[in-house]
Amino acid sequence: MKKQLILTLALCVTLFSFAQKKELKSLEKAVKNNNFAEAKATATKLESMLGSMDDKMKSKFYFARAKALYANGAGNIADFDTAFNDLSKVDKKYVSDVAQTKKFVQNELLLKANGFYTDGKYAQASSLFAMLYKLVPEDQSYLYYAAVSSVQGEDFDSALKHYIALKDVGYTGIKKQYFATSKETGEEEVLDEATRDVYVNTAKSHVSPGERMTESKAADITNKIALIYVSQGKNEEALTAIKEARMVDPSNTSLILTEANVQLKLENTEAYGKLIKEAVANDPNNKDLLYNLGVISGKAGNKADARMYYEKVLTIDPEYLNALKNISALILEEENVIVKEMNSLGNSAADNKKYDVLKAKRVSVYKEAIPFLESVIEKDTSGIDFARTLAGIYGAIGENDKAKALKAKFGL
Numbered sequence: 001m002k003k004q005l006i007l008t009l010a011l012c013v014t015l016f017s018f019a020q021k022k023e024l025k026s027l028e029k030a031v032k033n034n035n036f037a038e039a040k041a042t043a044t045k046l047e048s049m050l051g052s053m054d055d056k057m058k059s060k061f062y063f064a065r066a067k068a069l070y071a072n073g074a075g076n077i078a079d080f081d082t083a084f085n086d087l088s089k090v091d092k093k094y095v096s097d098v099a100q101t102k103k104f105v106q107n108e109l110l111l112k113a114n115g116f117y118t119d120g121k122y123a124q125a126s127s128l129f130a131m132l133y134k135l136v137p138e139d140q141s142y143l144y145y146a147a148v149s150s151v152q153g154e155d156f157d158s159a160l161k162h163y164i165a166l167k168d169v170g171y172t173g174i175k176k177q178y179f180a181t182s183k184e185t186g187e188e189e190v191l192d193e194a195t196r197d198v199y200v201n202t203a204k205s206h207v208s209p210g211e212r213m214t215e216s217k218a219a220d221i222t223n224k225i226a227l228i229y230v231s232q233g234k235n236e237e238a239l240t241a242i243k244e245a246r247m248v249d250p251s252n253t254s255l256i257l258t259e260a261n262v263q264l265k266l267e268n269t270e271a272y273g274k275l276i277k278e279a280v281a282n283d284p285n286n287k288d289l290l291y292n293l294g295v296i297s298g299k300a301g302n303k304a305d306a307r308m309y310y311e312k313v314l315t316i317d318p319e320y321l322n323a324l325k326n327i328s329a330l331i332l333e334e335e336n337v338i339v340k341e342m343n344s345l346g347n348s349a350a351d352n353k354k355y356d357v358l359k360a361k362r363v364s365v366y367k368e369a370i371p372f373l374e375s376v377i378e379k380d381t382s383g384i385d386f387a388r389t390l391a392g393i394y395g396a397i398g399e400n401d402k403a404k405a406l407k408a409k410f411g412l
Helices: 002-032 038-046 055-073 077-088 098-118 122-135 141-152 156-168 193-202 218-231 236-250 254-263 269-282 287-299 303-316 321-343 349-379 384-396 400-410
Strands: 178-181 188-193 206-214
Touching: 002 038, 002 055, 038 055, 055 077, 055 098, 077 098, 077 122, 098 122, 098 254, 122 141, 122 218, 141 156, 141 218, 156 218, 178 193, 188 193, 193 206, 206 384, 218 236, 218 254, 236 254, 236 384, 254 269, 254 287, 269 287, 287 321, 303 321, 321 349, 349 384, 384 400
Parallel strands: none
Antiparallel strands: 178 188, 178 206
């Protein structure tokens, strides 16, 4: 009786194994013939048999199902995730062309992802770049491109998830870059190493070959994390992210500025000012930093400092429109004090004398502001308010022809 039972079980196992092999061959044949609908249906039947398959059969199943779901790039994007997970389960010992297939899929997906990004379809691009990272997890740049695409598509939740993942794996994006200068254009061109060497040594079309390491993206990643947190109203999380990064790179101007902007949003004016000054010390000729320091000094009531910073900006860039606007407004603020004092005077001889002094001082303020106002309306023809102010000043100091011409030009 026992012998008969053992024989019966052995027979069942043999029959079951035969059924697996038959279905697996059907699956592989359907994939080979590009009959992916049939292949997916067969794969569904085989799923229930996975538990009894040996390693060799499992590898073949996962490989065939991955190809069926991918369908030469025509499959549903929702199925690609499963396909890539299947490829990761394939044992190369049993399936020899896994690497070749992964490379083929990788190239196709990259082409599609780049196409989506170029066409402004950022959500689709981000999805494919994220899938590429799952397919080739050793290439973390795909996750970076997924994050960038998500930002472009304003999907900040996905972007934050990707950036945090990049930070956690310590991604920097640093890589070796090869370059040479084109004889025809005189411009430096970044090339792959083999192409550069051909251009320099064989074609002789390029000279001055070299190589360098690209800059780290770590600070940019932290910046993005912080800025997304800020946009979500999570300012404390933003500051934590920045401070962690600054422990590693304390003099990074970009990080300092991001922290400064967070402090400004939190209305921590003093902390913001200190950070801006720290950034300026690192980069004293950065006109944007100097301008921001002028703004914060003005808000803090330090008008002399504000003007000093605006003047530094204009020394670096005389065309810096906002600095011109702010310095003219800063100068004209003095008029308010003068007018208030003039209006408080009586009719005594002493008051009349003082009134004349204040009137002359007011004209002096006007004349000091005029060059800045003229520069503003010259560079910004839509600056109606500044044109109106300047026309009023011209009239106040007796430059009536200039006032009339300005009013005609701006339709005042």
